[in-house]
Amino acid sequence: MSELQVRKVVAAYDGAPVVHGVTFTVPSGQLAAVLGPSGSGKSTLMRVIAGLHSPLEGAIVVGDRVLTGPRVEVPPERRRIGLVPQDAALFPHLDARANVAFGLPRAERAGSRPDELLTMVGLEGLGSRMPGELSGGQRHRVALARALAPQPDVILLDEPFSALDASLRAEVRAQVRQVLRRTRTTAVLVTHDQDEALSMADIVAVLDGGRLVQVGSPTEIYESPHSRWLAQFVGGAVVLPGTWTGGAVTCALGEVPATLGLGETAHAGDRVEVAVRSEHLVLERPDHASDGTVALVRNVAYFGHDAVVTLDLPGVQDPVEARVIGGSPVVPDTEVRVRVARPGIAFAAERPA
Amino acid sequence: MRAALLTTPANRGAVRPSVARLVLTASAVVAAGLASIPLVYLLVRVLGAEPDAVLTALMRPRTLELAANTVGLTVAVAAACLVLGTATAWVLSQARLPGRRVWTVVSTLPLAVPSYVAAFGWVALSPVRGFWGAFLVLTVCNVPLVTLPALAALRMANPSHEDVARTLGRSRARAFLETTWPQIRPATLAGVLLVALYVLSDFGAVALMRFEVFTWAVHSAYTSQFDRTLAAALSTVLAAMGIALVWAERRLRGRESEQGSAVTARAARTPVALGRWTWAAPVVLSVAPVAAVVVPMATLLRYFTGRADTATTVGAADLASDALSTVTLSAGGAAVALALALPIGLLAARFRSHLSQVLESASYIGLALPGIVVGLSLVFFSLAVVPALYQSVWMLAFAYGVLFLPKAVGAVRASVGQVEPGLEDVARTLGSTRAGVWTRVTARIAWPGIGAAVLLVALTAMKELPATLLLRPTGTDTLATSLWRLTESAAYGAAAPYALVLVAVAAGPALLLTREAVATVRERRESA
Numbered sequence: 001m002s003e004l005q006v007r008k009v010v011a012a013y014d015g016a017p018v019v020h021g022v023t024f025t026v027p028s029g030q031l032a033a034v035l036g037p038s039g040s041g042k043s044t045l046m047r048v049i050a051g052l053h054s055p056l057e058g059a060i061v062v063g064d065r066v067l068t069g070p071r072v073e074v075p076p077e078r079r080r081i082g083l084v085p086q087d088a089a090l091f092p093h094l095d096a097r098a099n100v101a102f103g104l105p106r107a108e109r110a111g112s113r114p115d116e117l118l119t120m121v122g123l124e125g126l127g128s129r130m131p132g133e134l135s136g137g138q139r140h141r142v143a144l145a146r147a148l149a150p151q152p153d154v155i156l157l158d159e160p161f162s163a164l165d166a167s168l169r170a171e172v173r174a175q176v177r178q179v180l181r182r183t184r185t186t187a188v189l190v191t192h193d194q195d196e197a198l199s200m201a202d203i204v205a206v207l208d209g210g211r212l213v214q215v216g217s218p219t220e221i222y223e224s225p226h227s228r229w230l231a232q233f234v235g236g237a238v239v240l241p242g243t244w245t246g247g248a249v250t251c252a253l254g255e256v257p258a259t260l261g262l263g264e265t266a267h268a269g270d271r272v273e274v275a276v277r278s279e280h281l282v283l284e285r286p287d288h289a290s291d292g293t294v295a296l297v298r299n300v301a302y303f304g305h306d307a308v309v310t311l312d313l314p315g316v317q318d319p320v321e322a323r324v325i326g327g328s329p330v331v332p333d334t335e336v337r338v339r340v341a342r343p344g345i346a347f348a349a350e351r352p353a
Numbered sequence: 354m355r356a357a358l359l360t361t362p363a364n365r366g367a368v369r370p371s372v373a374r375l376v377l378t379a380s381a382v383v384a385a386g387l388a389s390i391p392l393v394y395l396l397v398r399v400l401g402a403e404p405d406a407v408l409t410a411l412m413r414p415r416t417l418e419l420a421a422n423t424v425g426l427t428v429a430v431a432a433a434c435l436v437l438g439t440a441t442a443w444v445l446s447q448a449r450l451p452g453r454r455v456w457t458v459v460s461t462l463p464l465a466v467p468s469y470v471a472a473f474g475w476v477a478l479s480p481v482r483g484f485w486g487a488f489l490v491l492t493v494c495n496v497p498l499v500t501l502p503a504l505a506a507l508r509m510a511n512p513s514h515e516d517v518a519r520t521l522g523r524s525r526a527r528a529f530l531e532t533t534w535p536q537i538r539p540a541t542l543a544g545v546l547l548v549a550l551y552v553l554s555d556f557g558a559v560a561l562m563r564f565e566v567f568t569w570a571v572h573s574a575y576t577s578q579f580d581r582t583l584a585a586a587l588s589t590v591l592a593a594m595g596i597a598l599v600w601a602e603r604r605l606r607g608r609e610s611e612q613g614s615a616v617t618a619r620a621a622r623t624p625v626a627l628g629r630w631t632w633a634a635p636v637v638l639s640v641a642p643v644a645a646v647v648v649p650m651a652t653l654l655r656y657f658t659g660r661a662d663t664a665t666t667v668g669a670a671d672l673a674s675d676a677l678s679t680v681t682l683s684a685g686g687a688a689v690a691l692a693l694a695l696p697i698g699l700l701a702a703r704f705r706s707h708l709s710q711v712l713e714s715a716s717y718i719g720l721a722l723p724g725i726v727v728g729l730s731l732v733f734f735s736l737a738v739v740p741a742l743y744q745s746v747w748m749l750a751f752a753y754g755v756l757f758l759p760k761a762v763g764a765v766r767a768s769v770g771q772v773e774p775g776l777e778d779v780a781r782t783l784g785s786t787r788a789g790v791w792t793r794v795t796a797r798i799a800w801p802g803i804g805a806a807v808l809l810v811a812l813t814a815m816k817e818l819p820a821t822l823l824l825r826p827t828g829t830d831t832l833a834t835s836l837w838r839l840t841e842s843a844a845y846g847a848a849a850p851y852a853l854v855l856v857a858v859a860a861g862p863a864l865l866l867t868r869e870a871v872a873t874v875r876e877r878r879e880s881a
Binding site for chain 2: 051077150152156
């Protein structure tokens with residue numbers, strides 16, 4: 001079994017600390033996404049796991065092998081941890097098959113194993129192509145096959161899909177997820193793309209400024225974020241100032257039912273901020289509804305399956321966005337009534353700067 | 354040939370070649386013809402000589418010895434430059450190195466010292482002579498020819514490759530050899546071939562070190578033994594070796610561009626901490642600069658300040674008149690090079706065809722033929738065909754023009770090539786005529802690059818020694834020939850000022866190259 005444990009890792013880059021005591025565990029065979037904005041230390045963390053960067057403190061343990069720890073530093077070539085870098089990084093002087101065979105023992109390189117791996121990632125027959133002759137998506141699949149070839153305990157995916165265009169990305173993501181599930185490989189996906197993290201991962205670890213903000217299943221991260229920042233970073237949320245009334249917040253949207261975020265305490269009458277998911281805002285024509293706040297529609301961005309409506313709320317400076325099912329008859333420069341369909345989450349208001 | 358003239362991608366729209374293009378093609382053919390005179394006439398001279406005389410000249414045991422010396426020195430210097438240059442480039446690009454920018458500049462400094470000046474410094478200072486003397490001087494002076502392309506290739510190489518190789522079970526050294534080295538190999542080996550070419554054609558350093566190789570043998574066969582057939586026969590062998598090296602270099606460059614296109618470096622590079630080898634980096638980086646610059650310059654300054662040798666002094670008037678003739682001759686050479694390069698480079702940049710490629714490769718003759726061979730062949734040519742030009746400044750300027758033509762053609766081609774055809778199309782739609790487009794757009798954008806190349810050619814021609822020795826008008830001396838004459842007679846004190854001026858002259862082109870190398874570092878930093 002190859003459970004990956006990251007324990008209290010502290011790492012610096014050129015003397016500047018970038019990872020501050022990060023701890024999480026990836027159960028064997030599962031995929032964890034390390035999600036964070038750029039500069040959050042997620043790539044450094046990944047290099048520490050691979051053994052390409054020495055942390056100042058902390059430990060990396062896979063199964064019962066301590067790879068990094070006090071006085072232990074297993075070099076990357078003996079860790080049994082595979083890497084799929086950002087741009088696939090196929091060796092340009094080797095064809096697809098030789099790329100896949102690179103990490104195999106010499107005796108197996110000429111055998112059928114490289115071709116089996118290429119078949120597994122859906123590239124049978126393309127073994128003799130040079131990297132330049134493969135499409136972007138094919139290159140990523142070769143890179144995945146190459147990393148999986150020596151049957152590593154853990155595989156690291158460093159923003160592997162960011163170089164692909166949007167239409168290809170979803171397809172390659174699904175293929176990669178499928179292959180990883182089939183081979184039951186423990187995997188860590190480093191990404192700044194929340195869709196990618198939520199859709200692919202069993203566990204999401206959110207990193208900000210080198211600190212772990214929250215670890216949990218995609219549902220937990222989305223449904224009950226531990227902070228206002230996380231609520232906005234993952235999924236996007238409308239955050240409004242208001243007053244806690246115990247079980248609800250009085251704000252520009254009226255009386256919005258809400259629960260307190262984890263670890264938050266508030267008394268009735270305290271200033272709080274309430275986060276409401278964009279898709280939980282319901283828009284109705286003013287003549288059809290009597291409850292809800294009247295708002296002015298500034299813009300409608302139509303995406304087919306849904307539409308994002310930008311609204312001016314009375315007494316709120318910045319416009320807010322509502323995500324509605326496509327085809328809603330909302331017209332710019334008209335008024336709508338806004339209602340909140342699901343409870344929001346309340347956080348203690350940030351002290352004025 | 355007709356098909357080649359008509360179907361080129363750059364030739365959009367025009368079905369029939371225009372008059373302007375016919376004129377351009379014709380001038381390019383003439384220019385390429387002129388540039389091939391040294392090679393063609395050398396062959397004419399050898400084939401026209403008594404076959405027996407040529408054979409006897411070539412079949413002597415001494416020829417074998419010369420060949421062994423030449424090949425041995427070339428291989429040894431090339432190998433040493435490969436190792437030292439790659440190591441230098443690796444440290445400059447991959448290692449954690451305080452003062453990287455300064456070190457980058459320092460490591461290119463040897464280019465500023467002509468090899469015979471460095472040799473002069475070592476000869477005046479120490480008893481080192483012969484193979485090891487020539488090996489030392491030529492290695493340390495030429496290392497930057499490997500360092501610079503290797504450095505550029507290393508910066509292009511994707512650092513993720515080594516990371517991936519390490520996670521697939523390779524040690525750091527193996528990861529470099531199996532993933533990074535194949536990527537930088539074409540560029541690095543092309544640099545090594547340039548070094549080999551330089552060693553093959555070097556005359557001054559080997560002569561000062563008294564190491565007998567082909568160039569020196571050609572020179573002495575012609576000037577002291579007056580055996581012209583021997584000189585011509587030896588020159589032919591030398592020319593063949595040079596052409597082989599240039600051919601190999603071009604092939605490698607071609608492969609380099611093929612491979613470079615498939616990859617882009619994306620991930621940021623993490624400098625490698627050298628740990629207990631930290632002390633080694635400055636040592637590796639300073640070997641060549643110390644041996645090629647510091648030691649010779651210190652020796653020169655010691656002689657110059659007069660403490661070591663007061664017997665012979667130099668007249669300021671001599672130095673001034675030599676400097677004047679050097680500047681005049683090299684300016685003439687640069688003008689010839691530009692005149693020959695314009696039609697060939699323009700044709701190559703705008704109307705690519707088989708013909709333009711053939712004409713362009715004729716310009717490489719100057720790269721492949723050692724200066725001594727060009728000089729000798731033009732001596733034969735002027736004596737037999739145009740006696741009026743024998744030992745005239747015209748013939749010498751022409752020799753410079755041929756020798757440095759590749760630099761000029763490359764610059765014309767690149768400068769004109771960077772003017773996007775789209776710009777010309779826009780100018781046409783804004784009402785400019787074809788000629789108007791050329792003067793208002795194309796030439797305006799291309800001139801700075803071409804001008805820099807002409808200057809570079811002039812500065813390089815100022816250092817030229819072997820062809821100048823053979824072709825200069827009697828009684829005319831350049832800085833290089835005076836330095837040569839004074840060093841030959843061990844008048845080191847008198848030679849020192851000439852050497853110092855030559856280093857100052859050579860520093861120009863070297864700085865230009867260095868600026869490019871440093872500019873790349875800066876760009877990297879800003880984009881990171």
